[in-house]
Amino acid sequence: MDKCFLLIFILFCFIEAVTPLKCITCHLHLKADRCRKGSGVCVAKKDATCMTLKIFKGVDLQLLYLECQKFCRNLTYELNDQTYVHKCCNHDYCNFEP
Template sequence: MDKHFLLVFSLFCFIAAVTPLRCVTCHLHTQTDRCRRGFGMCVAQEHERCMILKIFQDNVLQLSYMVCQKFCRDLTYHLNSRIYVHKCCDENYCNFQL
């Protein structure tokens, strides 16, 4: 019994490890509209994670951008009266929920 459990558990871990990360893509998403350009899905390659970039002006979301991003990291910065917020995640389609 223990050998069967160990075999099934090992197989499950292997499948989970090789299942590629899938992310939502949208190259132009406005707050009042759906995705206007580039809607789809990407499969993350080595060193990639799901990423969403949100751009705010006067604390109002202006637009967002979603892709698979290499060497992604969470980051927030201010430039020309806008706030740019990068969020990264490691679960399938997680950048659509951030």
């Protein structure tokens, strides 16, 4: 009985380890509107995670971009009076924001 349980446990761990990461995609989401372009799901490749890019002008959200991103880094920077906020996460659909 214990050997059977151990075998099932190992198989479950293997399946979980090879299950690809799924992320929401949206290539053009303006302000409080819906996704205008690229709406769907991507499957992250090796070294990729789910990524959210938000672009703000002051405190107002101007654009939202969601995608699978290779070598993603959490990063915030300012350029031309806009703030760019990159967020990375690594579980299914973690970059989705209702």
